[in-house]
Amino acid sequence: MQQEQAANKVTESAGSVISQMANEFLTFRLGGEEYGIEILKVQEIRGYDAITQxxxxxxxxKGVVNLRGIIVPIVDMRIKFRLGSATYDQFTVVIILNVAGRVMGIVVDGVSDVISLGAEQMKPTPGLGSVIDTEYIMGLGTIEEHMLILIDIEKMMSSSDMGLIEQSIN
Structure with a gap:
């Protein structure tokens, strides 16, 4: 454990692009695919409750929920990514995120695991031309034989079509 912490500090202080890409991700399911978001953005995971539209x-x-006095907007990722109609069951969860100082939630089909990916396990986003929007994909993670789509949740939530985080004008 101490060796791992020491290695993390060395990695953090190195400041190179590769060392910054070694991260922990919360993995979740949407339809038949697995996605990952940076674990540092995750505040908590909750069951899917009633949402005020x-x-x-x-x-x-989808609407908003009151989370201990904070009004939290809830985004359904299946609808956002156009993955068909969303069905809500006992596995459906809301991941509460803290992105750019703003608390918000995303609805996903289920949470899988927290995984660490080294730089060698992360591949750049494939060039798919203008047919597929890869703006919010930070890369692909490879775990044994399957792929994990890594979402840049901060870029997605701060995009103009979301309107959930104010754009800073420099």
Whole structure:
């Protein structure tokens, strides 16, 4: 454990692109695919509860919940990624995130695990041309024989079509 912490400190202080890419990710399912988001952005994982709908909100924004006095917008990732109609069952969870100082939640089909990926396990986003929008994909993780789509959740939540995080004008 101490060796791992020492290695992490060395990795953090190195500051190279490769060392920064060795991260821990929370993996979750959407449809038949597995995705990952940086674990440092995750605040908590909750069961899918009643959500208060907001009039005139985009389809992918399911509504809001009151989380210990904080009003939290909830985004359904299956609708956002156009993966078909969302079905909610006992495995459906809400991942509460803290992104750019803003608390928000995402609805996913189920949470799988927390995994560490080294730089050698991470591949850049494939060039798929303009047919597929890969703007929010930070890369692909390889774990044994399967692939994990790594989401840049901060870039996604701060995009203009989401409107959940104010854009800073420099």
């Amino acid at each position: 907001i009039a005139n909100a985009p389809d992918f924004i």
